[in-house]
Amino acid sequence: MVNLKINNIAISVEEGTTVLDAAKRLNFRIPTLCNHPDLSVAGNCRVCVVEIKGARLLAASCATPVSEGMEVFTNSEKVRIARKHVVELLLSEHNSDCTKCFKNGHCELQELASEYRIGDHVFLDLVKSKDKIQDISSPSIVKDNSKCIRCQRCVRTCAELQAVSALAVVHKGNHQSISTFLNKPMNDVVCTNCGQCINRCPTGALTERNYIEEVWNAIYDPKKFVVVETAPATRVALGEDLGIDVGSRVTGKMVSALKKMGFNKVLDTDFTADLTIMEEGTELLTRLKKVIVDKDETVKLPMMTSCSPGWIKFQEHMFPGMLDNLSTCKSPQQMFGALAKTYYADKVNIKAENMVVVSIMPCTAKKFECNRPEMRDSGFKDVDYVLTTRELAMMVKQAGIDFDKLEDDHYDSILGESTGAAVIFGATGGVMEAALRTAYELVTGHEVPFTNLNIKPVRGIEGVKEASIKIKNTVPAWSFLEGVELNVAVAHGLANAKKLMESIEKGETNYHFIEIMGCPGGCIGGGGQPIPTSPEIRRKRTDAIYAEDMGMTLRKSHENPEVTEVYKDYLGAPLGHKSHELLHTHYKARKRY
Amino acid sequence: MTNTENLILDLVEKHGRERNSLMPILQGVVSQEKFLSEEAMIAIARELDLSAADVYGTASFYTFLDTVPRGKNIIRVCKTISCHMRNKDEIIGVLEDQLKIKVGETTHDKRFTLLTANCLGWCHKGPVMLVNDEVYPEVTPQKAIEIVEEFMKKNN
Numbered sequence: 017m018v019n020l021k022i023n024n025i026a027i028s029v030e031e032g033t034t035v036l037d038a039a040k041r042l043n044f045r046i047p048t049l050c051n052h053p054d055l056s057v058a059g060n061c062r063v064c065v066v067e068i069k070g071a072r073l074l075a076a077s078c079a080t081p082v083s084e085g086m087e088v089f090t091n092s093e094k095v096r097i098a099r100k101h102v103v104e105l106l107l108s109e110h111n112s113d114c115t116k117c118f119k120n121g122h123c124e125l126q127e128l129a130s131e132y133r134i135g136d137h138v139f140l141d142l143v144k145s146k147d148k149i150q151d152i153s154s155p156s157i158v159k160d161n162s163k164c165i166r167c168q169r170c171v172r173t174c175a176e177l178q179a180v181s182a183l184a185v186v187h188k189g190n191h192q193s194i195s196t197f198l199n200k201p202m203n204d205v206v207c208t209n210c211g212q213c214i215n216r217c218p219t220g221a222l223t224e225r226n227y228i229e230e231v232w233n234a235i236y237d238p239k240k241f242v243v244v245e246t247a248p249a250t251r252v253a254l255g256e257d258l259g260i261d262v263g264s265r266v267t268g269k270m271v272s273a274l275k276k277m278g279f280n281k282v283l284d285t286d287f288t289a290d291l292t293i294m295e296e297g298t299e300l301l302t303r304l305k306k307v308i309v310d311k312d313e314t315v316k317l318p319m320m321t322s323c324s325p326g327w328i329k330f331q332e333h334m335f336p337g338m339l340d341n342l343s344t345c346k347s348p349q350q351m352f353g354a355l356a357k358t359y360y361a362d363k364v365n366i367k368a369e370n371m372v373v374v375s376i377m378p379c380t381a382k383k384f385e386c387n388r389p390e391m392r393d394s395g396f397k398d399v400d401y402v403l404t405t406r407e408l409a410m411m412v413k414q415a416g417i418d419f420d421k422l423e424d425d426h427y428d429s430i431l432g433e434s435t436g437a438a439v440i441f442g443a444t445g446g447v448m449e450a451a452l453r454t455a456y457e458l459v460t461g462h463e464v465p466f467t468n469l470n471i472k473p474v475r476g477i478e479g480v481k482e483a484s485i486k487i488k489n490t491v492p493a494w495s496f497l498e499g500v501e502l503n504v505a506v507a508h509g510l511a512n513a514k515k516l517m518e519s520i521e522k523g524e525t526n527y528h529f530i531e532i533m534g535c536p537g538g539c540i541g542g543g544g545q546p547i548p549t550s551p552e553i554r555r556k557r558t559d560a561i562y563a564e565d566m567g568m569t570l571r572k573s574h575e576n577p578e579v580t581e582v583y584k585d586y587l588g589a590p591l592g593h594k595s596h597e598l599l600h601t602h603y604k605a606r607k608r609y
Numbered sequence: 610m611t612n613t614e615n616l617i618l619d620l621v622e623k624h625g626r627e628r629n630s631l632m633p634i635l636q637g638v639v640s641q642e643k644f645l646s647e648e649a650m651i652a653i654a655r656e657l658d659l660s661a662a663d664v665y666g667t668a669s670f671y672t673f674l675d676t677v678p679r680g681k682n683i684i685r686v687c688k689t690i691s692c693h694m695r696n697k698d699e700i701i702g703v704l705e706d707q708l709k710i711k712v713g714e715t716t717h718d719k720r721f722t723l724l725t726a727n728c729l730g731w732c733h734k735g736p737v738m739l740v741n742d743e744v745y746p747e748v749t750p751q752k753a754i755e756i757v758e759e760f761m762k763k764n765n
Binding site: 182185187197198205206608 | 647650651654655659660661662663664665666669670676
């Protein structure tokens with residue numbers, strides 16, 4: 017243990033603790049900008065400077081480990097003056113168009129500036145390219161260098177968490193900027209659109225491309241029938257942007273708000289998550305049969321999940337040789353859109369061309385996904401607009417709805433019913449767990465051998481998780497699986513995905529089925545979720561997802577009565593002709609360089 | 610395979626595929642080709658399993674690792690304060706007249722590029738200019754012209 021004093025209060029902490037963390041234990045908050053709980057230490061923004069007795073210079077507390085006998089002052093005159101200057105200098109290069117900035121109210125620089133009452137430019141105004149040159153080439157991410165403070169959180173996120181490095185620090189000194197390769201447009205470089213950089217940007221330099229006005233216009237248009245679908249992970253996070261505690265489940269309030277905002281029907285992506293399990297589970301069993309019984313060498317294992325569009329684009333760029341391993345199932349969002357504009361449009365007697373499908377997603381890559389040319393199987397753009405959880409929160413505020421006081425409401429029918437297996441899609445391991453709950457029962461006639469259906473080995477925050485399930489007492493149709501040990505793996509965050517994929521590529525593994533989610537923690541940690549994010553916040557959202565699952569009457573996808581109805585009414589059987597047409601897709605190899 | 614790709618394969622062979630091989634490989638390409646083309650940066654990224662943005666980030670940090678095309682001979686005049694006080698502007702002026710280009714430009718025949726540089730460490734003998742790797746201290750306008758004329762005579 018190391019003994020030191022912070023603001024004259026003695027404290028003893030483990031060796032290697034930073035001054036910043038030691039101060040936190042004494043409830044002294046030191047402001048930070050470049051520091052982030054998910055990332056390595058950078059120490060470049062200098063707002064966390066503190067005075068250390070005997071030291072000539074102020075020290076960045078995030079990058080200074082404690083030492084024996086150290087005396088630290090976090091709010092001395094020298095510190096306050098320096099900190100104010102740092103913020104003033106950052107502002108002199110920052111385009112402060114706060115009132116129209118998407119990050120207004122969620123901007124760490126703005127918060128710090130108002131904390132220190134810093135307004136007019138004290139230093140020369142050095143904002144380059146004010147009110148111009150936003151990169152809006154990507155349907156998912158907007159990059160605005162005039163707001164960038166070069167803290168490099170995005171660069172570290174893209175490298176450390178996602179193993180992509182689409183963004184790098186280029187040039188130096190006053191020419192330094194955060195750039196893509198040769199400053200090419202975001203849409204033309206290897207970017208998965210995951211939006212993790214947005215989640216960690218302290219300013220408005222990186223934001224989602226927002227479609228709020230387009231959606232309001234559709235709602236106001238009397239000729240349009242606007243249906244909205246909501247992804248699993250949005251219901252455990254939306255509250256955070258509307259004044260409710262982290263980890264609160266706000267499903268009923270969210271449905272209520274959407275109805276009050278004027279959407280014609282409020283439906284659930286969870287419904288198509290259940291449908292995905294029917295299709296993907298059947299696809300897995302069919303692949304296993306083709307490999308084990310038919311010895312068909314063209315069929316690839318392990319099969320990989322295809323729900324996460326960030327992961328899909330990552331694989332298309334980085335592992336194009338393994339695209340045949342990807343499940344051909346569309347993501348639940350896109351299955352929903354394709355069904356909405358065909359089956360559902362008929363049901364509600366609305367012409368597909370008059371229908372607008374809006375989806376609420378924890379994700380920015382979904383915005384790219386809905387614009388893929390493959391996603392028009394209904395004859396129209398299957399999903400018209402994707403809004404992030406954050407954009408929805410902004411719309412709820414604009415609508416003047418007091419979210420906290422809303423009564424719970426229920427999803428409309430049909431395409432609104434779901435099971436606990438669907439809601440866990442929102443957490444890493446959830447698709448795997450949902451698939452196993454259904455596939456195991458289909459093959460054996462019995463429930464999966466885990467207490468309360470909770471397949472614990474695939475849950476949790478570990479980067480790569482593995483599990484094996486022995487298949488016993490099969491029903492006759494699946495007797496070839498008798499005694500087979502089904503090996504599965506789960507990865508979340510693309511850096512972990514890369515590790516897993518490399519070991520599969522080298523032939524070191526023996527998996528049948530793997531689940532990969534592009535974002536740390538799965539969709540609950542998605543690039544469209546409320547800001548900030550941290551391991552602690554993601555844990556609370558995950559707990560809420562599993563609590564939501566436990567609270568459902570039905571917890572297995574194949575028990576969803578609306579799913580049964582859709583197959584009976586329209587689709588026929590999983591992997592049938594209609595399914596193939598509407599619910600499945602193909603992928604394309606993209607260049608890594 | 611192009612010449613650039615072959616050059617990079619040779620450099621990778623020599624320096625290895627580690628992250629810390631990046632600098633010598635970048636320097637090797639610049640010494641041969643005078644600048645790092647998009648093609649070169651992509652080939653290096655592929656060989657070292659890095660993102661292209663990472664390679665560009667490293668290259669753009671260093672003034673002497675150019676990412677835009679340069680002439681066969683690169684003339685750099687020190688622009689820092691001591692050389693400035695000893696009339697570096699005059700040196701630049703005569704070179705611009707002689708080569709018919711401005712600072713930052715390359716002659717039409719691609720033989721000369723004129724640039725300025727930060728401190729070259731010859732403050733005691735300013736003004737100083739650098740042609741490729743050769744340092745010329747205490748240059749006068751007349752000397753500067755003669756130095757460049759020598760390079761013009763050499764058939765390169």
